[in-house]
Amino acid sequence: MNLDTTIEFDLKKFFHWWGGELAFLVPSGLRRRLRDRQGYLIISPSRQGYLLEFFDDDKLIAQKSIASADTAGYQQLKNQYPAIEKTEVVLRLASEHALQRVIFLPAAAQENLQQVVGFELDRYTPFKPEQVYFSAVVLGKTEQGQIRVLLIVVPKNFLDQQLAAMEALAVPPHRVDYQATVSEFPQIRDAYNLLPERYRQRGSRLNQSIHWLLSGILLLLTIAALVGPVWLEGRAVDSLKSRIKQLEKQTRLVEAQQREIDALRGETQKLIDIKDQSPALLGVLAELSSLLKDDTWLTHLQYSNKHLQIQGQSPAASALISLLEGSAFFSKVSFVSPLTQDKTTGRERFQISSDVSMPVTIAAESANTGDDANSNDQSNSEQSPPEAIPEAAAEVKGD
Incomplete structure (x- = not known):
C-alpha cells in the first residue's frame, strides 16, 4: 500500500450521487413537482x-x-x-x-x-x-x-x-x-x-431555491440524526454521573450511621453480657435475707466486682460459714478477722468475705428472658446504666 497516495474527493459528485440515492425516499408525485x-x-x-x-x-x-x-x-x-x-x-x-x-x-x-x-x-x-x-x-x-x-x-x-x-x-x-x-x-x-x-x-429560480432549501433541510436532519443520539446519550451519562455522586454521598452518610449503630450495638451487647454474668444486687440481698435467721443481723455490707464483704452480729457466727457456702451464690467464704464478743448484746461480731457468682439456673432463665426482650433491654441500656454493675460500695445499717 502506498501511503503517499492522494485521495481525490469531488464534493459536487458526492452530493449529486447522494441526492440521487435519497430521491427514492421522496414520493414520486412530489419528486415530479420539485x-x-x-x-x-x-x-x-x-x-x-x-x-x-x-x-x-x-x-x-x-x-x-x-x-x-x-x-x-x-x-x-x-x-x-x-x-x-x-x-x-x-x-x-x-x-x-x-x-x-x-x-x-x-x-x-x-x-x-x-x-x-x-x-x-x-x-x-x-x-x-x-x-x-x-x-x-x-x-x-x-x-x-x-x-x-x-x-x-x-x-x-x-x-x-x-x-x-x-x-x-x-x-x-x-x-x-x-x-x-x-x-x-x-x-x-x-x-x-x-x-x-x-x-x-x-x-427556474423558484425551483432552484426550493431544491437548495430542501437539500439544506435534509442535510440538517441528517446531522441531527447523527449527532442527536450522541448528544442525548451524553446528557444521560452526565445525569447518571450526577445521580451517582448524590447516591455516593448518601451512601457514605448511611455507612457512617451504620458504623455508629454497630458500635452502639457492640457496647450494648457488652453491657448485656456483663449483666448476664454478674448477679444482681437485689438477688444477693434476697439470698442473704433467706439464709440469715432473725437473730442475726448485718451492720455493714460492701459489694463490688463480684466480691461481698459483710459485718454483723450473730449468736453462732461460726455457723455462718457453712450456711453461706451451701448457697449457689457464694463461694470462698471466710472470716476476715477473728470473732469477738459484744458485751452489750452477748452476740459474736463477725466480718465475712465471699465471692459472688450467678447460679447456673438463674443465668439460663435470665438469658432466655433477655432473648425475648432484647430490643427493650437495648433501649433501656441506652437510657440508664445497668443495675448489675454497682461500682460504689453499698452499706446496710441496722439498729
Whole structure:
C-alpha cells in the first residue's frame, strides 16, 4: 500500500450521487413537482430529419420521425404527450458527427482540465480549438499516477447548424451528448455537455431555491440524526454521573450511621453480657435475707466486682460459714478477722468475705428472658446504666 497516495474527493459528485440515492425516499408525485424537468426527449439528427424519442424514467413512451422543418410533427407529438413540455431535451449526435478519444495526462492537469486540453487539442485531434466544441471527462487514474481522460470533439459548423435547426423547430436543447459515448461509457452520461454556454438555459429560480432549501433541510436532519443520539446519550451519562455522586454521598452518610449503630450495638451487647454474668444486687440481698435467721443481723455490707464483704452480729457466727457456702451464690467464704464478743448484746461480731457468682439456673432463665426482650433491654441500656454493675460500695445499717 502506498501511503503517499492522494485521495481525490469531488464534493459536487458526492452530493449529486447522494441526492440521487435519497430521491427514492421522496414520493414520486412530489419528486415530479420539485424537478425542473420530467423525463427527457432525445432528438437524433438523421438524413431525413430527426428521430424523436420520449423517455420517462428510462422507459420509452413515444417515438416519432419528423422532417428537418416539420414543426407540425413536433407539435403533434407534444399535444399527444403534454408532459414533453417539461422534459429535458437532449440533442444526441450520431457516431459520424463527432469523435472521441481516450488520452492520458498528468494528475496535476485535473484542476484545470478543460484549459489544459484546449491548449493541447491540436496534438490529439486534427482540429484547432477554434474549430470545435469539446468536452473532457476524467475516467480514472492509472497505476503510474496519470489520469485517463475521455475527449469528445464536435465541429462547430455542424453543431451550430443543428442548433439553428432546433431553434426553427422551437425545441431548444438543454444538453448535447454523443451516441458513442453513451454506448461505451454510460456511467458518465450526465458528466459532460457539448452544448455551448451561450445556448444553455437557466432553470427556474423558484425551483432552484426550493431544491437548495430542501437539500439544506435534509442535510440538517441528517446531522441531527447523527449527532442527536450522541448528544442525548451524553446528557444521560452526565445525569447518571450526577445521580451517582448524590447516591455516593448518601451512601457514605448511611455507612457512617451504620458504623455508629454497630458500635452502639457492640457496647450494648457488652453491657448485656456483663449483666448476664454478674448477679444482681437485689438477688444477693434476697439470698442473704433467706439464709440469715432473725437473730442475726448485718451492720455493714460492701459489694463490688463480684466480691461481698459483710459485718454483723450473730449468736453462732461460726455457723455462718457453712450456711453461706451451701448457697449457689457464694463461694470462698471466710472470716476476715477473728470473732469477738459484744458485751452489750452477748452476740459474736463477725466480718465475712465471699465471692459472688450467678447460679447456673438463674443465668439460663435470665438469658432466655433477655432473648425475648432484647430490643427493650437495648433501649433501656441506652437510657440508664445497668443495675448489675454497682461500682460504689453499698452499706446496710441496722439498729
